[in-house]
Amino acid sequence: MPDREDTEAPSASYWYRADDDEVVRAMRVLEALRRFRAADSAMRHRTQAEMDMNETDLLAIRHLISAEARGAAVSPKDLSKVLGVSSAATAKLLSRLVGSGHIRREPHPSDRRAQVLHATPGAHQEVRATLSAMHGRMLDVAEGLTGAQQKAVIHFLDTLSAAVSSPDVAPRAPGAGPAPTLDR
Template sequence: MSSPAAASPPAGSYWNGMDGEGPDTAIAVLKAVRDFRRIDAAMRRRTQAALAINETDLLAIRHLIKAERAGESIGPTELSARLGITSAATAKLLARLASTGHISREPHAVDRRAQIVHATPRAHQELTRALGAVHQRMIDVAEDLSIADRRAVVCFLDAMGTAMTGGDTARAKRS
């Protein structure tokens, strides 16, 4: 006779110990999150293919554009920290993105030895062409939610981020 701990979960039961398979269950929510993440990953792969860049390159361009919109300047060291890669990997990444026309570099206004990195107009145009329509559709979906539903979604996603990072939401929000 086998112990309960040794018993195998039923086929297709990814989340052990959870009851119910209906559309109103926690399992249904987690399956929807999993499906969304799969679709999001596919969208990122399509974008990378359209821009002929890899995942880290795309993340770097996104960080540069986000910083630009916030009025921040980013140098290679800050970009390394945001991407979680070494300075050597960042140097290769910046050389690659400069050679493809996705970034430009300029000397820092105060410390002329340091560099500031910017996404080029070409990078902005390519991202807009690759993602503009899907981003607008995503905004439309979010705008169709009631204020209460928007708050519930934000609260849920923040709590999921906390659960997935073991409580380190600052790390999750930087990504």
């Protein structure tokens, strides 16, 4: 995507002053992040439509695949916690995904009363077919950055994640000078 720094002025903002070059540059960064989030959301909706699944179903399958890659077992209770849904919602989700052939349940190896969940080979194949090209393009973009750029992006995203995850931080008044950094 072309560099928009010189071609687009940031839109008028309710939250920030647009008469300071530093603020304008920061607004451009946040606007680029919003464009990425919109593109990411559209990609997720396309993926869900292609796989004929809702967001929670896809998150469950991706979590199981990731856990399998790490050699970790996942129980229905674990999945409920990861997805942030009730045990009843998880039971419905599992019935749906077992019925569609995406997940299989097995008895836990040491506790026969418990279950371990696995993504089926068909689910692995469907996820690869649907997502591998997009993941390849994303990796190409990340590999195209210099080491310093990669570190800067990681720092920015981690710091921004911390900023939006902290509900107890006092709001910054518009035009109140530079924001404090959240260095670790």
